[in-house]
Amino acid sequence: MHVGVLTGGGDCPGLNAVIRAVTKSLINDCGARVTGIERGFLGLIERRVVALDRRAVSGILHQGGTILGAHNKADPFAWFGAGGADVSGAVMDYVRELGLDALVAIGGDGTMSIAHRFQQLGLPVVGVPKTIDNDLMHTERTFGFDSAVAVVAEALARLETTARSHGRVMIVETMGRYAGWIALEGGLAGGADVILLPEIPYDLEAVATLCRKREAAQGFTLICVAEGARPVGGAMTVAAHMADSPDPIRLGGVGNVLREQLQPHLQGEVRSTLLGHVQRGGTPTPYDRVLATRFGCHAAAMVARGEFGRMVVLRGDGCDSVPLAEVAGRTRTVPLGHPLLKAARSLGISLGETRA
Amino acid sequence: MHVGVLTGGGDCPGLNAVIRAVTKSLINDCGARVTGIERGFLGLIERRVVALDRRAVSGILHQGGTILGAHNKADPFAWFGAGGADVSGAVMDYVRELGLDALVAIGGDGTMSIAHRFQQLGLPVVGVPKTIDNDLMHTERTFGFDSAVAVVAEALARLETTARSHGRVMIVETMGRYAGWIALEGGLAGGADVILLPEIPYDLEAVATLCRKREAAQGFTLICVAEGARPVGGAMTVAAHMADSPDPIRLGGVGNVLREQLQPHLQGEVRSTLLGHVQRGGTPTPYDRVLATRFGCHAAAMVARGEFGRMVVLRGDGCDSVPLAEVAGRTRTVPLGHPLLKAARSLGISLGETRA
Amino acid sequence: MHVGVLTGGGDCPGLNAVIRAVTKSLINDCGARVTGIERGFLGLIERRVVALDRRAVSGILHQGGTILGAHNKADPFAWFGAGGADVSGAVMDYVRELGLDALVAIGGDGTMSIAHRFQQLGLPVVGVPKTIDNDLMHTERTFGFDSAVAVVAEALARLETTARSHGRVMIVETMGRYAGWIALEGGLAGGADVILLPEIPYDLEAVATLCRKREAAQGFTLICVAEGARPVGGAMTVAAHMADSPDPIRLGGVGNVLREQLQPHLQGEVRSTLLGHVQRGGTPTPYDRVLATRFGCHAAAMVARGEFGRMVVLRGDGCDSVPLAEVAGRTRTVPLGHPLLKAARSLGISLGETRA
């Protein structure tokens, strides 16, 4: 049996752990031949592959990134390199030339959609979910998320010492454009006093009031805000701030907007930090190494069983799978009744909600 | 409402996060008065308590240990301080004097057994499980475990660089007298080539053969062994090594025994490291901070609902509870069919099993 | 003997280690009474002090921030609280009321200037230098610097994995408005390919050329830039970018300017990260804990010897002191002939210099 492996989309701690687990498992359990496809689907378009054996995946468990490389925008069904043309036919020809019996596609939403279409074209595919945002349907947790949460918690811990001793409001802006999982768990783990999510529009007055109260009492406030968080009704407010800059990173995002909104209400200084890509790279946490390894081993087992057209998921304490058709294009946001939100409120953490 | 909180048994990263969550939740949600009992049940015997308010639990989320202190052997039903006498009556008198309406007992197996007996004496109790070994029935994961696994994985990563460049066999002995969870997940996260658990007696010859093979091929081997691991049939073998030393720590435990067993079979040096108590202390990982916080908030909610005589557990992605009667004295070892064992074998990791 | 201790200026890992060392040494060696002054010189203006004994400084060695608090702008000689009035007389009255025989002032350039003036008013002062920028005259290294460098190196390591696997140019903007020490050592420790300092105006074309070369060869580039770095001749260039935003943090600083300057020259994406205040807070590295402890013990010894009007410095492997008069208002920038610059060039790292 000859199996191809590729990694698509943005970076995520644990990709190499999956590649290692898939490769070793296929070799040990099926005596399969494994071929790595370089830079995601781009490798199938540009015909760039590399052989994967035990030695090739030795010692990469702890490494961030992906030894295969990845590419964000390479869609064979709309290849901008060919002016948006559909080059999937040429890709299938190459797949046949390589003699691939199956493909393990490790990636996010976009990768799964493309993988699903190749499955329909007759290429047996197993998907492995990849999202640090932990916002994929049908799976409780994805590798990379724990690592991102750890980076956020560490940053909050560092900023807290300064906030405490210098009487400041410290804002940390995390990833999470549509789902607030990273800000929520990162904020809880880092001891944030305010956590703002895309799922709950924040009441600026409520946040400002809490910061004033804390300035008088504890003397400082830690705010953890997801990049997708928005004020009540007022996407406009942000839009206004965005006006002079179409690029949120250039502006510094909602964290800096919030800083400008809060400063006038407070005596102490308000400072904002945008964590950005440090949340996406680097060595995965031990938890993510184990989870990524499990996903990889399960994907290999699915290939061995001929369980194709499906994606690995985590259910309870075990791995399972769901049809690729069911995952594409759907995001798992934080349900308003989620126990972590309840826990946050019990701890006295403000979610930016208007006080009744 | 007046609620007491105590921490019993050995140290475990996350205890302070639970104390903080229980206290803040009870104050914010029930307007309860919270009293900390010092050094576990010893505080109820020696009448040593401290008031807990928001300020008292502020900034302890990241701290290892427990601000209340703990005690390993203080059992009011057999108090060695009183020559094994039952002082539970005096304890109940003190509880009535304090006017405690309920007790939140955070601890392991022993603490839950004692808590259960006080529940039967009429003191409403909610239990919060504490075990870095992750070997408690009915709950998939307990706080402290992820932190212990991280310490093991970090140690293996440090030793691997030396093993690789100096052609050595490096052995890491982890905690786990009866259950091998720490060695299993720590070994997987740390890239161990051999993982030995109490649940699977190891075949010395099989381990030695693999080390010889790897010495010829990769040049080094990483072994992760739980303190409770034993050779096939041969508790004797260890006993023999133990003979001149009744104290396993003094001998250095099974790791050093294994070192002496393997060295004669190999050319390169075999070195063993006993991690010991560094696995039990220190700052909890962000994952454990979140889990401990959730356990604490759920325990407070149980008190508010009058859901007594039960212990918090993690089921799937949510918290639940089970009767204290069902947990006492039962250990959750690694099932021989567990997916992590299957994954380990697929990766080519030896579990010390005899090759058929 | 009665000694006051205060911490002034911005946050810096190691402040608590100094407070602990000063307090314990004065108590153990001189049987002195030690009083902590809250929030820097503000505490002498607002008459807020706290007694310091062994218990008060126990367990703070690892803590970031300062248990005494600090204040950036409290200058008794120009107290904005009093409309820029000189309240130094009232401060001296308070000092006499407290019965302080000496003051240990821990802080940066501004704090040393104020301390120097109080020395001239008759208050015996010993200064302890505090700057994460490591830009103080007469001392080779200051505590906090190693911790800041570690944060930069860790961020670069995380970003490198993404840069490698996704073929990107990753920019990290560090602290260092006038001196480039943090960017220089952080960049060297983090494996940066380009390091831009305030001391060496960068030639955009040279940087772009190197990025293009590396894009073709290695596929990625890591850039470490100090916030004070500026293009050759072209403060204007930046000014232009600054035009729509008087606030450099809002704009994201030179890192984002550089990103916009480089992107047009490259195919791969260019991303910028602004580390900001995470460099200033958090647990000090072991190196900084030892250095801060040594500074504190040496300051106490100077008090005991009556060696006043001077500031602790590190010379070779030992502590020494220099007159406060000699430090004020002078910054130690990176000398153009410094061995670290030579080392960087030998490694093939670009300093943004124009190729001859």
Added chain:
Amino acid sequence: MHVGVLTGGGDCPGLNAVIRAVTKSLINDCGARVTGIERGFLGLIERRVVALDRRAVSGILHQGGTILGAHNKADPFAWFGAGGADVSGAVMDYVRELGLDALVAIGGDGTMSIAHRFQQLGLPVVGVPKTIDNDLMHTERTFGFDSAVAVVAEALARLETTARSHGRVMIVETMGRYAGWIALEGGLAGGADVILLPEIPYDLEAVATLCRKREAAQGFTLICVAEGARPVGGAMTVAAHMADSPDPIRLGGVGNVLREQLQPHLQGEVRSTLLGHVQRGGTPTPYDRVLATRFGCHAAAMVARGEFGRMVVLRGDGCDSVPLAEVAGRTRTVPLGHPLLKAARSLGISLGETRA
């Protein structure tokens, strides 16, 4: 020019950083050809070499261990592989065959001695010191030491939380058979209450008294002891404990001896941890990456200048060199008047000295 590079002796964080710096500097500054010799001098005996170019040393800055491998006992002047014969002639033949113009030898005392003898045989040699013990003459600091100190400090910090909350005496045994630098700086950085060094025989009664005092007052004690520490007059005492075990690691070393000596004097439990090889491996700290890089660049510059027969050293804030003849066989122990010892005493830390 053709230059050979080898790493000898035990593992030490930073070796790869030196290899990378030497290689890149020689290529960039001298257009030299660089050849790596595998497993120290063993590679010259067994004729195993590998070409080193920019790609070969790319991305190894953070890696622990050495990509060239190392060997502890390979001495060409007394090659046990040849029954203790002198094979240096054959080695020189091989050196001439390779056409090596110079050799950069990275290693400890033993490696420097051998390097010195080859220099005398006509092979131009530059030495780079390697010792985590920081016990080399003529150089204030060596790479690897800061990393070892960080591991010790981290272990002490983890154990302190347990010691505090469980009222224990926690002992950490560090490396340092003849010099106590690691125990001294690690103990200071980790907040140890007792630090025992090979240079100062400890008075058991003095240590026990302090532990008893602290048990009554603070409730716990942290002890950091170097493996080479010995009780006053009583190497015998240890010898007695050693009697039943010639192998110190098997016994667990002085830490466990001390545990058995102290336990009878105390109520709380005494626990001992032997850190062992985790101090020698793993990613170097940023400080060590910079120092190792500087050593490597300076060694390359010495080769370029023809400055042979000498070893790189750190003096003040700059690199310098000393004749190989002057370093061999001499150990830099902690001088009894060293400021760090004075600092420790001022902090109230016991060095095991008898109270007058």
